[in-house]
Amino acid sequence: MTLDPITPAFSPVDWAVPVFVVTIVLEILLARFRKARAVYEVRDTATSLGMGLGSQIAGLLTAGVVLAATLWVYEHRLFTLPMTAWWAWVAVFFLEDLTYYWFHRLSHERRFWWAAHVNHHTSQHYNLSTALRQTWTGGIAGTWLLWLPLIFLGFPPAMVAIQKGISLVYQYWIHTEAIKKLPRWFEAVFNTPSHHRVHHARNPRYLDANYAGILIIWDRMFGSYIPETDEEPCRYGVVHNLGDFNIFRVAFHEWMAIGKDLAGSRSPREVVGYLFGPPGWSPDGSRDTSATLKAKWRAREAAMPTPAPEQIAAE
């Protein structure tokens, strides 16, 4: 069997589109007839699906540059890894997923890349339609550069593209409240609805956690894993939720906020901080970052009177 190393033999995302439609309709119907848990607000759904459609168009705008850069790197590759070898697929599965983890972590921890990723988190709902709330500005933010080392190693561009597609399709089905917890072994290894609900939660306890694509093992390895607990249900969205359903606000609000901050900055330090500091960074620390929100939450928890052991025993 020969496979073209440049043009993917198939696009997992294109193939999955009918599955997206059928499962979203199914999730709505199951919720409508009280067979499963799902909450859909029609304007929120329209915004999520509109963002998905728009991201397809936005992707076309930068596709040429991304392809040219990818081909150039592939021409200067270290090795030539065969697309027909099973071990190469195993290797690209793990390495692509590791790349995704760091891409996703960067996208949350540094404001410039958060500006491109935040839109995925702007829904106050968590259902299958939320999965399709995809970025319009990822191409401009340049996060696709992070996948070039794989090409430089010698993985054919088509192989990386297919694996990226598989990862995106995998991450689709976990955007649901209909599935509570899966078997323990599965929750231990794979990203699941429960793990990703935590990732979409704005509760201080859950901020900046579970960046996984397919495998949750990276979060466990690099210390960013937080389990979902029954005592604290996830509240979805971003720390400061969006004021309306305007799709252009969803796509561009953080870029606008960066522009406003840069216009008012008074030193190179402030420029760097506003661009590449953590989201919420400010020169005088007057705004909240994930770290300060978590610290305040921990202080509140510590200040809460905890029942004495004998009290618990008596209950």
Add this chain to the structure above:
Amino acid sequence: MNATLIQLAASAALVALMIAVAGWARIARPFAPLDEAAARTLLAGEFPGRIPDRVWIAGDGAGAVARSGEDALVVYRLGDSWVARSMPWRLAMVAPVRRGRVLLKLRDPAAPMARLAVSGVNPWPPETPAEALAA
């Protein structure tokens, strides 16, 4: 190019179908207009650690403004969810009322303006300037 356009048109049609189904199902969170207790619970969740002195409720129960020190804590309904921001209390006090709604400029590109319904029972501003000065 033609194939791409056809694909996009087909996707748009499917999106319209899914939105229609979501609208038909009516499975959004139920909405109950805010009373003082509900507004305080909501504010406590959005502004943990802040204790609001007094709470003003929008005429339609779809928003509230509370004073906490020098800040006005603002919440308003969006769809079946809530949006929260704080702004200087003194600016909230002089916010204009247009067509029965007080327009609160939130100075944030993510949520530029809250428009809360003002009624005869809940006029805006909630206290007279003299009261504000005395506080």
